[in-house]
Amino acid sequence: MIRRISNVNNIAVNSIAFSSQVQIGDSHEIYTNSRTLAVQREKELFFGREGNFNKYSTFLKPISFPPLTEPISILFHHKHKGIHVDHVYVTAISIASLLHIGTTSRIVAENRRKNIRQLEKGNNLLTNKT
Amino acid sequence: MIFEVVNWNVQVGTMDIGIISDSSIVLVGDTHTIQLASVLDTPADSLLIGPFVPVSPEG
Numbered sequence: 001m002i003r004r005i006s007n008v009n010n011i012a013v014n015s016i017a018f019s020s021q022v023q024i025g026d027s028h029e030i031y032t033n034s035r036t037l038a039v040q041r042e043k044e045l046f047f048g049r050e051g052n053f054n055k056y057s058t059f060l061k062p063i064s065f066p067p068l069t070e071p072i073s074i075l076f077h078h079k080h081k082g083i084h085v086d087h088v089y090v091t092a093i094s095i096a097s098l099l100h101i102g103t104t105s106r107i108v109a110e111n112r113r114k115n116i117r118q119l120e121k122g123n124n125l126l127t128n129k130t
Numbered sequence: 131m132i133f134e135v136v137n138w139n140v141q142v143g144t145m146d147i148g149i150i151s152d153s154s155i156v157l158v159g160d161t162h163t164i165q166l167a168s169v170l171d172t173p174a175d176s177l178l179i180g181p182f183v184p185v186s187p188e189g
Contacts, residue, residue, distance in 0.1 A: 004137065006159040020150075032153070039185050050184035058171040065165050073132045080139040085158055087144040097150040104161045109153035112169040116185055118178045 003103045005082045013090045013099065019111075020093040021100075029106045032096040035059055036113040042120050058114045 003026070013022055019034040037051045053059040093099055096111040150156055153168045 004160055008158060026159075034153075037185070041182055043182065045182050047184040047187075049188045050186060052186040052188055055186040056171070058169055061169070063167045063169070065167070068163050068165075075132055075134045077134070077136045079137060083140045083142075083158055085142040085145060088147070088156075088158070089145065090147045090150060090156070092149045092151070094149065094151045096153045098155045098157075099150060100155065100157045100159060103159045104157070106163050106165075107155060107157075107161055108165045109155065110167045111153040113171070114176070115170075115172040116176045116178065118182055118185075120182065121179070 004078055004080075006085075006102050007082050008085045008088055008101050010087045011090075011099075011101070012088070014092055016093045018094050019096045021098050022093065023098065023100045023104075024102065026102040027100070027104045030098060030100070030104060030108070032098060032109045034096040034111045036095070036111075038113060038115045039118065040116070041118045056114050059112050063110065 011022075011024075016022060018036075019032045021030065021032060023030065035053055037053065037056075039051070088099070088101075090099060095113075096109045098107065098109065100107070145156075147156060152170075153166045155164060155166065157164075
């Protein structure tokens with residue numbers, strides 16, 4: 001593929017977190033991955049040694065992607081050699097996400113999250129479920 | 131079949147984005163392939179009622 005030049009005059013990003021990335025310039029392959037076990041308790045209580053990803057199928061099940069190569073002939077014509085953006089403003093980039101200025105070949109991003117809530121006593125509405 | 135793409139001039143003024151999150155991508159440029167996956171799990175049995183015990187202790 002003939003490469004186009006990405007031309008951005010001004011970038012402003014407030015915050016980046018959790019396996020995220022701001023890439024300025026060309027790259028070949030980018031892989032980001034994030035796993036979260038989100039436990040919310042009714043009371044402020046934190047056990048130091050807890051949380052085992054391997055106990056939950058959320059983190060173990062393989063993700064099936066569609067095939068990367070398909071028998072299609074693709075022809076690109078780049079009439080202009082550039083992509084021009086004046087300003088890029090981003091408040092936040094989070095959880096295996098990406099802001100990429102430039103050409104790349106392959107991007108893979110994976111994020112898995114399990115939420116668990118712990119209540120001390122159920123109210124009337126919640127005890128119906130237990 | 132030949133899939134033909136003609137890229138003319140791209141001129142953008144301002145991109146104002148709130149949040150890029152959960153395996154998302156903003157790309158100013160070209161790429162061959164993108165694979166994005168996000169798994170979120172909040173089943174009914176993830177609501178635990180009773181004494182506070184550690185969740186899946188390590189080791």
